[in-house]
Amino acid sequence: MFDLVFNTLFFASYSNAFGLANISLSPSDILLAYIVAIVVSIVVALVLRIPLLPSKPIRYSFDVSAIYPTPIIAMGIFSIFLVLDYTFMYNGMVLAVAVGIISALFVKYLFDFVFPKPLNGDEGEDI
Incomplete structure (x- = not known):
C-alpha cells in the first residue's frame, strides 16, 4: 500500500503523463489532500x-466502521483521481472533501450490497 501511495505522490507531482496539465502538485499538497480525505471520511462516517x-x-468481524473500510475507500478513490490527473480546484482539496463524503455515504448505504457478509459456519443456505 505504501508503494502505491509513494508512486502516486511522485507520479502526480511531476505533471500529467499526457502533457495536458499546466499546474503540477507538490508531494506535500498531495499528502495534505490524502489527510483531508481520510479525516473528512471518518468525521462524516461518525x-x-x-x-x-x-x-x-x-x-x-465483518461489520463496517468509521476506521475501516471508510478511509481506505476514500484513499483508493482519491488515488484514482490523482493518477488520472484530475485534481479539480485548490490543489485537490475540494476533490478530497467530496471523495471523503462520498466514501462515507457509500460505506453507510451501499457497502453491504456491493460486498455482502459471508455466511456463518453453522448456518446453511436456504433450500
Whole structure:
C-alpha cells in the first residue's frame, strides 16, 4: 500500500503523463489532500452514526466502521483521481472533501450490497 501511495505522490507531482496539465502538485499538497480525505471520511462516517470500531471480536468481524473500510475507500478513490490527473480546484482539496463524503455515504448505504457478509459456519443456505 505504501508503494502505491509513494508512486502516486511522485507520479502526480511531476505533471500529467499526457502533457495536458499546466499546474503540477507538490508531494506535500498531495499528502495534505490524502489527510483531508481520510479525516473528512471518518468525521462524516461518525455523523452518519457508523460505529468507530467494529463489534467484538474485532478479528473476525465483518461489520463496517468509521476506521475501516471508510478511509481506505476514500484513499483508493482519491488515488484514482490523482493518477488520472484530475485534481479539480485548490490543489485537490475540494476533490478530497467530496471523495471523503462520498466514501462515507457509500460505506453507510451501499457497502453491504456491493460486498455482502459471508455466511456463518453453522448456518446453511436456504433450500
